[in-house]
Amino acid sequence: MSKVFIEETTLTAIGDAIREKTGKTDLIDPANMGTEIASIETGGGGSELPEEAFILTGECAYKFYGPSWKWYIDYFGNKVTTEGITNLAYAFKNNTAKEIPFTLYVNKPSSLVEAFYNCGVAKCPKIRGTLKMDTSLNLVDILTNCYYLSDLEDLFESSMLEGYSNIKVTSASSAPDVVTFTGCHSLRNIPSWWYNFKLRPDSTAFPRYSTSLYYKMFTSCKALTKATDIPVWSCQAAQTSNMFTNAFDSLYSSNAITFETNDGQSIETQWKAQVIDLTKYVGHVNSTSISGWDLTKRVTDDTSYQALKNDPDWWSSTNTYSKYDHDSAVETINSLPDTSAYLATAGGTNTIKFDKYSGYNTDGGSIDTLTAEEIAVAAAKGWTVTFG
Amino acid sequence: MKAINFVIVRYDADEGRVFDWKEPRYREELDELGKEIKVQEHLYAKTLFIGPTDSIDNYIEVEEPKEV
Numbered sequence: 464m465s466k467v468f469i470e471e472t473t474l475t476a477i478g479d480a481i482r483e484k485t486g487k488t489d490l491i492d493p494a495n496m497g498t499e500i501a502s503i504e505t506g507g508g509g510s511e512l513p514e515e516a517f518i519l520t521g522e523c524a525y526k527f528y529g530p531s532w533k534w535y536i537d538y539f540g541n542k543v544t545t546e547g548i549t550n551l552a553y554a555f556k557n558n559t560a561k562e563i564p565f566t567l568y569v570n571k572p573s574s575l576v577e578a579f580y581n582c583g584v585a586k587c588p589k590i591r592g593t594l595k596m597d598t599s600l601n602l603v604d605i606l607t608n609c610y611y612l613s614d615l616e617d618l619f620e621s622s623m624l625e626g627y628s629n630i631k632v633t634s635a636s637s638a639p640d641v642v643t644f645t646g647c648h649s650l651r652n653i654p655s656w657w658y659n660f661k662l663r664p665d666s667t668a669f670p671r672y673s674t675s676l677y678y679k680m681f682t683s684c685k686a687l688t689k690a691t692d693i694p695v696w697s698c699q700a701a702q703t704s705n706m707f708t709n710a711f712d713s714l715y716s717s718n719a720i721t722f723e724t725n726d727g728q729s730i731e732t733q734w735k736a737q738v739i740d741l742t743k744y745v746g747h748v749n750s751t752s753i754s755g756w757d758l759t760k761r762v763t764d765d766t767s768y769q770a771l772k773n774d775p776d777w778w779s780s781t782n783t784y785s786k787y788d789h790d791s792a793v794e795t796i797n798s799l800p801d802t803s804a805y806l807a808t809a810g811g812t813n814t815i816k817f818d819k820y821s822g823y824n825t826d827g828g829s830i831d832t833l834t835a836e837e838i839a840v841a842a843a844k845g846w847t848v849t850f851g
Numbered sequence: 852m853k854a855i856n857f858v859i860v861r862y863d864a865d866e867g868r869v870f871d872w873k874e875p876r877y878r879e880e881l882d883e884l885g886k887e888i889k890v891q892e893h894l895y896a897k898t899l900f901i902g903p904t905d906s907i908d909n910y911i912e913v914e915e916p917k918e919v
Contacts, residue, residue: 705892708878736876738892806904816896835859842859842902849870849896 512539519545519565524552524574527560533583536560548592551578552601559583561611568592574601585611585649587618594619596626600639608646613686615647615654624659641696645679649686649755661694676706681714685753688775689719695800701733701809712743715753716778718786720745721798729801729844735811737802741795742818742851746787748780765824772826783829788822792830793837802845812847819850862899862907869895870910 478491484503491499517539519526527536536558543565552574555563561583569575569592579588594600606615630639641660644650676696681687690711711720720741724730752758762768762779771777779785795815802813819831831850838848864870877889895916901907 705876705878708892738894803904812905812909814894816894819898838900839859839902842900842904845902845904847902847905848859848900849894850898851896 517542517544519543519567520547522550523548523554524550525556526551526554527558528553528555529557530559532558533560536563540564548572550574551590552576553580554578555582555584555588556580557582562586563588566591569594571595573599575605576601576603577607578605579609580604580606581608581610581646583611584609585613587612587614587616589617590619590623592623594623596624596639597630598639600627600630602640602642604645605642606644606647610646610648612647613649613651615650616652616656618654619656621656621659624656627659628661641676643678643680644684644687645682647684647687650684651686651688653687653690658692658694660696676702677710678706678708679712680710682709682711683713684717685713685715685748687714688716690714690717691719691721692723693721694723695730695732701735701805702737703735703811705736705738706734707737707739709743711739711741711745713749714745714787715748716786717746718788718791720787720791720795722800724798729797729799731804732800732802733805733809734800734802734813735806735809737813739799739813739815741787741792741821742816745818746785746791746821747782748778751780753778768824782818782821783823784825785818785821786825788825788827789830789832790827791822792817792833796833796837796841796846796848799841799844799846803843806845813845814847814849815841816849816851859900859902860907862901862910864897864912864915867915868912869897869915870899871895871913873909873911 474493477496481491481496481499481503482488485499526532537560540560540562541564545565545568547570548567549570550573551567551569553576556577557580559582563584563586566589569590571593572595575590606612606618627639642657644653677693680693681690684690696706711717714720722730748756751761756778757776760771760774760776760778762771762777762784763781768777768779768784799815806812817830817833819829821830823829833848841848862870871894872892876892878892879887880890882888893916894910895913899907899910
């Protein structure tokens with residue numbers, strides 16, 4: 464290696480430049496200058512951003528809306544703290560970050576509408592603090608199309624929703640919302656906090672849009688294993704428009720759909736014109752492959768069914784191997800709310816639709832093996848049973 | 852075909868036909884422009900099990916729709 468001469472002022476300038484970037488004050492041995500330069504963080508590591516840039520508080524509507532804000536959450540998420548958020552409307556809508564690593568502390572936010580709509584998070588976000596437990600509680604589409612969230616248990620603490628059943632509502636046009644799970648493709652279980660959306664027996668509280676209480680509630684919850692103890696909601700007046708449109712479509716993995724009961728006794732309610740449609744891919748998939756699902760767990764015939772039926776991840780693309788079978792239908796029927804007393808005076812009908820071949824080749828048996836006695840349980844409660 | 856057991860009556864639609872509601876039912880939806888429109892809902896069931904709160908008079912038989 465050859466030797467070179469360099470002016471002292473040049474070396475000093477290099478040393479000064481290094482010290483400016485590293486923040487150190489020591490003299491630097493020229494032999495170590497390369498190492499010092501290599502250790503300098505590129506992008507500054509956020510040191511050029513003021514501390515306020517990492518504190519979220521107050522009005523946060525649209526704060527991280529869209530994919531262009533992914534970088535902030537990925538790069539600085541661990542530096543962020545939150546306090547007293549008063550609005551989370553659309554805050555993370557369409558954001559593609561896989562995780563929101565900071566807890567969202569709210570103080571009676573005016574809205575959480577579409578807060579996580581179509582966002583890319585795979586790990587459950589956390590909301591803590593106080594919600595407005597009154598008729599303005601706005602949770603419309605908060606989780607719609609959260610495709611990658613498999614577990615929502617940590618979204619809320621149950622205590623945050625305990626006051627819901629005490630909300631007094633005096634008109635249909637102003638009522639608190641419930642959380643729906645439309646498009647939550649990966650959700651495996653209904654989180655326990657959701658069951659706080661309950662009514663007192665004498666309450667007039669009901670969710671915001673009386674004609675859409677259960678609308679698309681579980682649509683495309685493809686991985687949901689059970690939709691059980693579904694709260695029986697009702698309007699201040701009798702419910703005479705169908706609330707269940709698309710409510711149970713594409714529940715590919717479900718083997719159980721039931722309503723809440725009072726210790727096994729069906730709840731009386733004033734419903735008519737309700738249509739519970741369980742014919743649209745309940746318990747089986749509508750294609751021979753599905754992104755992210757293990758093809759080795761697909762049941763196609765009796766051999767594969769016998770080999771896989773005790774594996775919780777088995778699935779089928781034919782209704783004859785549907786997870787929702789005769790035994791499932793009996794459970795559903797037995798839990799149906801009792802509308803007979805109301806219909807006896809008001810007239811009208813309620814309907815539950817089954818795919819009669821669902822479960823044909825399973826141990827539980829085909830739905831069309833429902834006995835007259837089993838079907839009569841539904842009829843006695845005011846439900847007409849149909850086979851598609 | 853008609854069968855009676857307990858308090859339910861079974862009705863099966865003829866070949867190539869299904870049951871629909873006699874009184875049309877509609878739901879409201881938003882079209883591509885966000886305008887509210889009325890969309891007719893159909894029952895399209897092959898078999899009905901009717902109990903004491905319902906009547907076959909509430910239904911009609913129609914041509915079975917072709918699957919799209």
